[in-house]
Amino acid sequence: MEHLVDIVLLGLLMITGFAIVRMRSLLAAAMLTSIYSLLSASLFVVLDAVDVALTEAAIGAGISTILLLATVALTTDEEKAPRHTPLLPLVVVIATGAALIYGTLDMPHYGDPAAPIHQYVAPTYLHDTPGVIGVPNVVTSVLASYRGYDTLGEVTVIFTAGVGVMVLLGYRLRRCNITGPGIRNLIVLRVIAKLFFPLILLFALYVLLHGDYGPGGGFQAGVVFATGFILYALAFGLGNAQRLIPRKLLRIMVAVGMLIYAAVGIESMLLGGKFLEYRVLADDPVTGQRLGIMLIELGVGIAVASVVLIIYYAFVSRHCQAPEDM
Amino acid sequence: MYIAVTIAILIAIALGLVRAFRGPTLYDRIMAGNMIGTLTVLMVAVLGFMTGRPEFLDIALVYVLISFVSTIAVLRVYIIRGTMDSSSTGSGKE
Amino acid sequence: MMDTVLDVLSWIFLLGGAIFLLVGAIGALRFPDFYTRLHAVSVCDTMGAGLVLVGLMLQGGLSLVTVKLLLMFYFMMFTGPTAVHALAEAAMQSKLKPVVDEREP
Numbered sequence: 010m011e012h013l014v015d016i017v018l019l020g021l022l023m024i025t026g027f028a029i030v031r032m033r034s035l036l037a038a039a040m041l042t043s044i045y046s047l048l049s050a051s052l053f054v055v056l057d058a059v060d061v062a063l064t065e066a067a068i069g070a071g072i073s074t075i076l077l078l079a080t081v082a083l084t085t086d087e088e089k090a091p092r093h094t095p096l097l098p099l100v101v102v103i104a105t106g107a108a109l110i111y112g113t114l115d116m117p118h119y120g121d122p123a124a125p126i127h128q129y130v131a132p133t134y135l136h137d138t139p140g141v142i143g144v145p146n147v148v149t150s151v152l153a154s155y156r157g158y159d160t161l162g163e164v165t166v167i168f169t170a171g172v173g174v175m176v177l178l179g180y181r182l183r184r185c186n187i188t189g190p191g192i193r194n195l196i197v198l199r200v201i202a203k204l205f206f207p208l209i210l211l212f213a214l215y216v217l218l219h220g221d222y223g224p225g226g227g228f229q230a231g232v233v234f235a236t237g238f239i240l241y242a243l244a245f246g247l248g249n250a251q252r253l254i255p256r257k258l259l260r261i262m263v264a265v266g267m268l269i270y271a272a273v274g275i276e277s278m279l280l281g282g283k284f285l286e287y288r289v290l291a292d293d294p295v296t297g298q299r300l301g302i303m304l305i306e307l308g309v310g311i312a313v314a315s316v317v318l319i320i321y322y323a324f325v326s327r328h329c330q331a332p333e334d335m
Numbered sequence: 336m337y338i339a340v341t342i343a344i345l346i347a348i349a350l351g352l353v354r355a356f357r358g359p360t361l362y363d364r365i366m367a368g369n370m371i372g373t374l375t376v377l378m379v380a381v382l383g384f385m386t387g388r389p390e391f392l393d394i395a396l397v398y399v400l401i402s403f404v405s406t407i408a409v410l411r412v413y414i415i416r417g418t419m420d421s422s423s424t425g426s427g428k429e
Numbered sequence: 430m431m432d433t434v435l436d437v438l439s440w441i442f443l444l445g446g447a448i449f450l451l452v453g454a455i456g457a458l459r460f461p462d463f464y465t466r467l468h469a470v471s472v473c474d475t476m477g478a479g480l481v482l483v484g485l486m487l488q489g490g491l492s493l494v495t496v497k498l499l500l501m502f503y504f505m506m507f508t509g510p511t512a513v514h515a516l517a518e519a520a521m522q523s524k525l526k527p528v529v530d531e532r533e534p
Contacts, residue, residue, distance in 0.1 A: 350454035363466065
């Protein structure tokens with residue numbers, strides 16, 4: 010039964026992919042990309058990759074669609090017709106695709122317990138996590154503790170992205186109070202936004218704190234948190250949102266999030282352990298691990314939320330250049 | 336029985352995809368995206384019950400919120416420029 | 430006994446929801462213009478989703494799962510109509526004309 014769902018979802022994904030390529034209107038393509046993310050997120054759920062599904066839903070279907078559309082709104086809507094015949098690229102793509110498919114023939118079957126990836130470090134992670142880390146969600150323990158360096162690197166990438174966007178687009182503080190003419194009658198939206206804004210923030214905290222037990226964690230929580238503020242900005246205007254959470258604060262918070270993470274590493278060094286070795290943080294190693302994971306998830310959450318909001322502000326405030334038409 | 340509901344949802348998603356491909360206006364596509372969002376939420380919930388892991392509902396909850404905010408954002412952010420007069424509603428050359 | 434009744438009831442709700450979802454999707458595909466299609470989609474968002482969620486709640490029993498389902502129900506009952514309202518509003522603002530029957534009665 011699950012195989013049937015897999016196959017149908019994969020088929021739909023493929024059709025959507027072709028449709029995106031064929032679509033000349035960039036807006037329509039952006040909308041289809043959002044549908045594509047939703048479909049692939051449900052595929053991840055079917056495959057039991059719950060944490061990935063949560064991330065894909067929050068980032069792929071939410072933030073990236075919004076940013077894509079904001080970008081399209083700054084350029085033209087129609088894709089320009091290619092000037093050359095795409096024969097050579099087609100040959101290259103077909104050759105690469107054929108090589109990749111040939112490569113998959115040697116791969117172990119889906120879910121094969123004897124596959125190399127399940128033999129190398131995975132058994133150790135699965136076996137040690139309950140005793141050494143004390144966190145029920147193995148994904149969180151791998152992400153935050155065993156591979157803490159990797160995650161620090163990922164947060165650095167996000168930090169760099171935020172800084173890059175700030176430098177390129179959003180360094181000037183533009184004031185713009187009125188939002189666009191899309192929906193004139195905002196009463197319904199405002200009432201709903203008032204109802205939902207606190208709930209979304211609360212839910213983000215739940216995702217952050219519940220990351221030890223179920224799907225969730227700093228990355229997802231950060232995005233959900235930022236989504237709450239984006240809803241606020243959509244309903245009450247960018248100006249009001251910037252008064253609520255100003256850019257200056259965001260700029261500081263990005264650094265704070267990053268520094269919390271790094272500081273946990275330094276602290277564990279000061280306490281006699283290695284960099285990001287959480288077990289020295291408390292008297293009991295397991296408590297130390299949990300404390301460390303909680304702290305770095307908090308840092309990740311703060312950094313991600315601030316970066317997403319910075320990027321959103323930067324993109325949307327590009328539309329504010331002429332105040333009278335806003 | 337969950338299977339029947341899942342199949343119904345998958346068929347509905349397929350129909351929604353056809354609407355998303357056909358357009359003809361951008362609003363139709365946004366509408367189809369919104370509908371597929373709702374259907375995905377329901378599918379995740381039903382699949383969670385089917386596989387006996389109802390804690391998947393966290394994901395469904397995130398989807399509900401995200402797909403709502405992104406629909407509103409599509410309508411507000413894009414249309415902010417005011418290009419959506421009836422001539423350029425993305426007639427989707429197909 | 431009670432379990433069977435609850436089971437049957439939840440299946441009825443689930444199947445009803447599935448039928449509404451299908452009907453909504455067919456409407457979204459077949460109706461002649463944007464506004465009528467929007468009407469069909471809102472059936473999906475409220476009736477279909479609502480019935481499926483109630484059916485799942487009956488399966489979940491008294492637990493955290495049901496609380497989450499209730500929360501989802503609450504969210505969906507607000508977000509669905511709001512999104513559809515915003516869509517209709519935006520389409521009206523961009524002067525998308527509904528298809529009307531021009532013939533004299």
